[in-house]
Amino acid sequence: MSDTLSATRGAGAARRWIHAELSRVAADCGGCLRVEFDPGMVTVTRHPDKPSVNVVNVLAWLPGRDTTRVIVLGGHYDSCICNIDRFDATSDAPGADDDGSGTSAVMELARVFAKHYPHGLDATVVFALYAGEEQGLLGSTHFAERLHAQGYTVVAGMTDDIDGNVIADDGSVDSTSIRVFAGDPDNHPSRELLRHVWSVGELYQPSVTVLPVFRLDRIQRGGDHIPFHNKGDAAVRFTERLENYKRQHLPTDTLGAVSFGYVAKVARLNGATIGTLAAAPPTPDSTAARRDQASGGQRWRLTWHRAPNAVSYEVLLRRTTAPRWERVIAVGTDTTMLLPVQLDDAYAGVRAVGANGHRSLAAVVPAAAFVSR
Ligand SMILES: [Zn+2]
Known part of the structure; x- marks a missing residue:
């Protein structure tokens, strides 16, 4: 885990910048967003020394008329060069696509929802920027546990992760489709969320084609929707169709390879999903x-x-x-x-x-x- 004291490098500088940006958005909407650091002491079980570390998410809450039901859209602001050295905590790890793309989409959606819905929707929306994803989904696990411990009903636990690459290493191009992953079994709430995203996409965002994948994640990969899925919440992951594996978790994951237009399309699909779900009544109980x-x-x-x-x-x-x-x-x-x-x-x-x-x-x-x- 990287330096947290520097003003310009590492996870500490990143989370303070995110907090400052979201606080500016909150000030512009008369305090409609509640911005907070969400710290948690967790054990890095992957590390041979099993250290205890303080992971700090940044959250922006847009309270709805119902403050007990929350819709979560997250992205992770940590990055790594773990394909070279799994625990390198000092080298540059730009992480522009993984997961600067998701982080920027989530932050922009916080701004847009704050601007258009300063009084909130029916359900509460949480825009979450997670820490420690690359070290084992640490920030999202902490936040999912917190929401459940505090008695919230999680309507959706979604993650935008790796959402900006449109050219694969073999030269193939796809800037119009997005994979949405939802785990087993087929009657799990995650599948209902995926069916909802699929329909909403066709209705409101025909410029992007949803490729539904009935699987928790890509093969042997993971993401910040998983802690929610494992608690029985409806949870999905949004990921570009063509990943460039020669850039992920490497110093080559730089801004030049990110398609801003494509990230924006994914964000619009996220926005349609959040807007429709947050405006809807709760799912009928005791069915x-x-x-x-x-x-x-x-x-x-x-x-x-x-x-x-x-x-x-x-x-x-x-x-x-x-x-x-x-x-x-x-x-x-x-x-x-x-x-x-x-x-x-x-x-x-x-x-x-x-x-x-x-x-x-x-x-x-x-x-x-x-x-x-
Ligand atoms: Zn990632």
Whole structure:
């Protein structure tokens, strides 16, 4: 972990600069953003000496009308040249793409949301700049644990990480598609978030094509969405389709290779995702299905609790092999429905619709068994 005292180099200088920039944004919107350092003492289990270190995230909170539900978009401001030396803490590690691209997108979105929604949305939005990602997701793990310990409902835990490269080392080019990763199982809330991003992208940001990947992350790689996913939160990762492995974690990860236009497209997709989710009612609680006795168990009854501010509900159906919902049934203000399918062959979901037309993420049945919420 790098020097934290220098005013110009290392993690300390970086986080103070980020804090100062976000504080300036907060001042411009009359204090609508709450900017804070989020420190935590953690053990670097990857290091042979297992040192205890102080990781310090920088957070900008945009409080919504509901301060218990939070939507998190993060990027990590630490970088490394760990492909040369895993624990080198003194050499230049520019990290322009990994993860200056995500960091700048998150900071810019904080500015844009503060400007357009100085009174917040329905849910609270947290723009998070994480430390210690390269040493084992240290900052995001600390923040996910903090949110859960403090009783927040995490609507989404998203990370922008490696979002600016459009030319691969073999010369292939792609500046129009973005991979969005969501882990198993297929009824995990992360998949619902990915389906939401996929739909929102088609609707609001057709200039960028979402490439949904039903996998936690790239093979043998990780990111700051994982601590949220592992706690049962809806969590996804946004990453460029063409990574340049000759620049990552090396002194060659410099600004010249980052496409600002592409980062902006990813940020617009993030913005559409945050805006729609934060304007929607909460996901209906206590959604459950039981076999219907009158049909001899051939049909199932779905029930759920009313969601605050919902004006109606939609029941969703898909076969277990379908990547997206195949049927959407508007059910008005009912909080129960006899499903028109045999649930043993399908997934069902229910989502809340707000007066503004925005929809919550769906609660899915059967639910992922290990998820404790
Ligand atoms: Zn990264």
